[in-house]
Amino acid sequence: MKSTILKTATSYLLPILLLFSVFILLRGHYHPGGGFVGGLIASIAFVLHGFTYGTENTLKLMRYHPAVLIPAGLALATLSMFAPVLLGLPVMTGLWIDEPIPVIGMVGSALFFDLGVYLVVIGVVLTILFTITQYNE
C-alpha cells in the first residue's frame, strides 16, 4: 500500500507492538496475557509491516524465515518440560528461581515454556500468512 501515513505509523508501531507483545508474554503469569496472545500480537506487528512494505521486505527485515521459529519454540518448550527430569523430578515440575529478577519478574521453567509457545505461534502464523501471500503474488 502506498499510504504515507500507514508507512510512517508502521515504522513506529512495529517496535512498539513487539515490545508490547513481550510485555504481554511476561505479565501472563500474574495478569491477563501469556505466550499465546503475545505471539499473536507479535505476528500482527509483522503482518502489518508486510501489508505496508510488502512481504519480501518483511522477510528481509526478519533475516530468517519465520518457519525457523517453529522448531526453535518446540525445542524450547520441550526442554523446559524435561529439564526437571535432570534433577530427578517428574516431567513438567515447575522450577523457579527464588528471588525475582528486576524488570522480568519471577523466572521459572513455566516462563520458558510460555516463551516456546510464543515463538511457535509467531512462526506458525507468519509461515501460513506469508506463504499464502507469496502464493498470490
Next chain:
Amino acid sequence: MLIAVLAGLIVSILFIPFGKFFRQQAAIAVSLLPISLFLYFLSYIPVIRSGLPVSFHYPWVPSMGINLDFHLDGLALLFSLLITGIGSLVFLYASSYLKGHPYLDRFYAYLSLFMASMLGLVLSDNILLLFIFWELTSISSFFLIGFNNDDPVSRKSALIALAVTGGGGLLLMAGLILMGHLSGSYSIQEMADNAERLKNHALYGLILLLVFAGAFTKSAQFPFHFWLPGAMKAPTPISAYLHSATMVKAGVYLLARFSPVLGGSDYWQYTLLIVGGVTMLYSAFHSIFRTDLKGILAYSTIAALGILVFLIGIGTPESLVAASVFILVHALYKASLFLTTGIIDHETGTRDVTKLAGLRHVMLPLAIGGLLAALSSAGLPLTFGFIGKDLIYEATLHSPGILRFVLTAVAVLTNIFLLYAGFLAGIKPFAGSLPQQFKGVHLPHGLLWIPPVLLSLLGVLFGCFPAWIGEVLLHPAAQSMTRLTTVAPLKIWHGFNLVLLLSGVTLALGALLYWVRKPSEQRLSALTRFNALSPEQLFRRLYRSIIKLSVWYTNTMHNGYLRVYLLRIVVFAILLLAFRLLTADGIVIDLGTVSPVSIYELVVGAILVGGLYLSVTTSSRLTAVAATSVVGYCICLMFVFYSAPDLAMTQFTIDTLTVVLFVLVLFRLPPFLNFANNSVKIRDGIIATLFGCIISLIGLLVLSEPIRTEVSNYYGDNAYVLAKGKNVVNVILVDFRGFDTMFEIVVLSIAAIGVYSLLKLRLRATEKE
C-alpha cells in the same frame, strides 16, 4: 533375557546408520547375532532338562498389567533353539545367496527384526506382550515376503499375507483380552493354574473362536491356507526361515501354549481335529500336483502344519510328545529342502521339477543332503522322520472309539502324499541323467551348501539317537503342554506291531506313487479349473468389494466441498443433541439464575445482529468478511463484560488475523457468484437456526444444573501455591495442563508445515509447466 529378546530389534535399528558398511564388508558378521543367541539358549538346556522353568520379570506398564514377563520352559526352549539355530544357518546362507544385492542391509534388518519378534513371541508369558510380538511377526514378515518390491506379484502376496494374518491377529487380540479379563490375570502360567475358571465360563466358546481365528490364519490352516503358497515369492532363504521353523509355526505354538489353558474340551478337540485333518489331507493332496519346487514345499508345509494342529487336537500326552517331535523333524527337513531348492534355483535358474534332473553329477554333497532330507520327510528308519511318523501313528491309534480308524487313515494318506512331495523336492532334481543344459552347473560356495547338508545330517543324527534328544529337548517341551505322567523314551525299534506295519505301508505306497507318477503341467492345469471355488478366490472377491465400498464411501462422503462437510457435521450434531434432549427426563430451565440485561449488552447485541444481517445479505465478499469480523469483535466485548479478559484478548487478535487471512485468500477467488438458490438458502437458514436454538437451550440447561466447583476451586487455591502464578488461566495453560498446550503447539506446527508444503509444492509444479 531381555537383552536376548531385544538384541534383534537393536541390531535392526543399527542397520539404519551402518547399513552401507554392513552391505559392503560385514554381511557375514551379522550372523554372529543368531549364533550367539543360539549358544545362549543352548546354555539353558541343563536347567530346563531338570524340569525347572525359568522366569524373568521386568516391569513395563504395571498399571495396565503389561509387563515384560518372559517364561522359558521346554516348549519355549525348543522354539527358541529352532528360531536361533535355523536363523543362524539362514543368516549365513543369505550372506552368500544375496551377495551384492543392493538391499542386503535392509534384508538383514527385516530378518533380525523378525527373529527378535519370534523370540519374543515364544518367550512371553504375558499375553498382551505375546500379542505385541505376534503382530510384529506379521509386520516384519510382510516386509520379508514383499522383499522383491519391484515385482507387483510379490507386493500383492505380501499384502494378502498381511491382510490374512493381521486380520486373524485382530481377532486374537479380542480373544486374549477376553481371556485376561475373565481369568483376572494376563500371565499364561497363572491362567493355566486356574484353567477351570475359563473353561466353565459362558464365553468359553467365543474365546476359542477368536484364538482359533488367530492361530489358523497364522499357521495357514484351511480355509486360510492360501496366503502361504503366495508368500513363496520371497527370496528362498526367507521362505526357508518363515515356513520351516518360525512364522507359520507361531499359530501352532499358540495352540500348544494354550493347550493347558483352553484345551481338553470337546470343542477344542473336534475343531482342531477337523481343521487340522482337512488341512493336512487337502494340501498334501495339492502338493503332488505342483511342478514348482517351492510350490511343492509350500503345500507340504501346510500339510505338516495341519498334522501339528491335528496332533494338538488329539490332546493325549502321547500326541503332544508326537507334536513336539514332529515340530523338530519338520523344521529340520523342510529348512534343508528349502535351502537346497534355493541353491538349485540359484545355480540352474529354474525350479521346475519336470525339467530338473541328474544334478547329483555336479553337486554331490547337496544331493546327499537332499536325499537325507527327503528320507527324513518320508520317515525311513534311522532318520528322525521315522520317529516322528511312528509317534503320529501311535497317537492316532490310541485315540478313543471309532475315531481311531478315521484319524489313522487320514494320517496314513497324508504321509503317503508327503513322502511323494519330499521325494519330488529332495530326490527328483538329483536323480537320472544330467541334461545338456545343466552341464555347466557347479557346486556353489560352501556357505550355501553346508547349511542344508548340516540340517539333513542332524536329522539322521537325531534319528539314530532319539532317546537322547527326546530327553534333552522334546520331553520338556511336551511337559509344558501337558502333565506327563510316564515318560517313555523315544526309541527306534518298537517291535513288530501295527505301527510298524502302517509305516511300511506308507513307505511302500509312497514309493510306488513316486515310481509310477511323473509330475506334469497337464495335471496342474487340470487342478486349476477348480480355482474359482477356492478360498483364495473368495478372499480376493471380498478384497475387491471392500475396495469398491471404500471408493464409493470416499466419493459420496468426502466429496471435497467444504460446505457439504460443514452441513453434515452440523446436522449430525443437531440430531445427536436433539436425541439426547428428547430422551432426557424433562427439561428444566430456571430463568431466575440469568442475570438482568444491561444497556451495554443490548447495544452490542444489536450491533451483532446488524453485522450478521449484513454478512448474509451482502453481495461483496469483502463486506461479508468485515461484517463477520464485526460479529467476532462483538463476542469479544461480551467476554469483556463477563470478566474473561484472557479470552477476549485472544479472540480479538485471532479475529484480526482471520480477517487478514480472508483478505489474502479472497484475491485468489473468482468474482462473487451466488450459487445458492432460494431453497438452499432456506434450508441452510433453518439448519443454522435449529443449531443456534439447541446450543442456547443447552447453555440455559447448564445454568440450571448445580454448579460443581471442585476443579475450579482446586486451580484457584493452588495456582499460586504450586505454580507461583496469580493468573489462573495462564497457570492452567503452562503448568497444570501443560501437556495439552504442548500438543496444541505441535498441532499448530503441523498445520503450518502442511500449508507451507502444499503451496510451495504447487508453486514448483506450475513453474515446471
